[in-house]
Amino acid sequence: MFLLTNARRIxxxxxxxxxxxxxxxxxxxxSSPIGLSLVPLQQGVNNLALAHPTSADFAVLAxxxxxxxxxxxxxxxxxxxxxxxxxxxxxxxxxxxxFDYRIAASRQKIFDFQLVRYPQGLRLITAEKVGExxxxxxxxxxxxxxxxxxxxxxxxxxxxxxxxKSVVTPQSYEDVDTVLTDSAALCTxxxxxxx
Numbered sequence: 001m002f003l004l005t006n007a008r009r010i011x012x013x014x015x016x017x018x019x020x021x022x023x024x025x026x027x028x029x030x031s032s033p034i035g036l037s038l039v040p041l042q043q044g045v046n047n048l049a050l051a052h053p054t055s056a057d058f059a060v061l062a063x064x065x066x067x068x069x070x071x072x073x074x075x076x077x078x079x080x081x082x083x084x085x086x087x088x089x090x091x092x093x094x095x096x097x098x099f100d101y102r103i104a105a106s107r108q109k110i111f112d113f114q115l116v117r118y119p120q121g122l123r124l125i126t127a128e129k130v131g132e133x134x135x136x137x138x139x140x141x142x143x144x145x146x147x148x149x150x151x152x153x154x155x156x157x158x159x160x161x162x163x164x165k166s167v168v169t170p171q172s173y174e175d176v177d178t179v180l181t182d183s184a185a186l187c188t189x190x191x192x193x194x195x
Contacts, residue, residue: 035192038183039115039122041075048115050122050147051159056080059115064099070106072099075113077147079159086158091145098126103135107175110134114180118192122147124161125190127176130168137172140179144190165190 039048041061050057057079064072074097077088087096101111110129115122124145131138145161167189169179179185 035119036183036187037117038181039117041115048122050077051079051149053121064097070102072101073112074099077159079147081158088147088159088161089157091161091163098124106135108135109176112176112180114186116144116183116186120192123164125180125186127180129173129176131172137174139171140169140173140176142167142169142179142186142189165193 041059043061043063046059046061048057048059049055050059057077059075059077061073061075064074066072076097078085079088089096090098098113099111100109100113102109111127113124113126116125117123124147126143126145128141128143129138130141143163144165146164148160148162149158150156150160151158169189173179179189
């Protein structure tokens with residue numbers, strides 16, 4: 001597993017530095033036998049094909065240092081348009097950056113995100129602990145988002161994240177990454193939909 005993870009990181013770095021785009025189609029990068037694969041993102045600019053299989057879109061992964069013991073990771077998405085780039089807002093928000101969150105003075109993540117390649121294309125999955133006491137093991141709410149394009153409605157962004165599916169885990173977990181980084185668990189909880 002360790003070698004496979006490192007191989008994916010090396011491949012992603014080589015693709016980034018060679019200027020290639022990671023395509024949203026499963027044929028461009030090996031699809032896992034369980035129907036989905038985690039997309040490794042590196043700090044900085046990550047070239048991705050988000051809107052269309054050949055588009056020159058990108059995501060930026062960066063750290064927000066807020067002088068605490070655990071700085072936040074931030075992720076924003078940019079879609080190539082004929083006029084430049086379109087920034088993709090968060091669902092139901094005027095913000096543009098996804099942030100992970102930890103409990104203060106703890107390594108436990110209570111919210112995080114992961115880009116995942118399904119046979120139908122890239123999806124963004126968020127994981128959030130739900131319950132009374134987030135310092136204890138709690139169920140995790142997983143939400144899967146798909147990028148949608150709209151050119152019809154005035155005042156609506158060209159691209160938005162639309163919630164495709166939401167589930168709450170039957171088990172409780174200390175940290176959201178336990179589920180979010182386990183492709184087998186994601187495949188069981190948020191399986192690929194029939195085309």
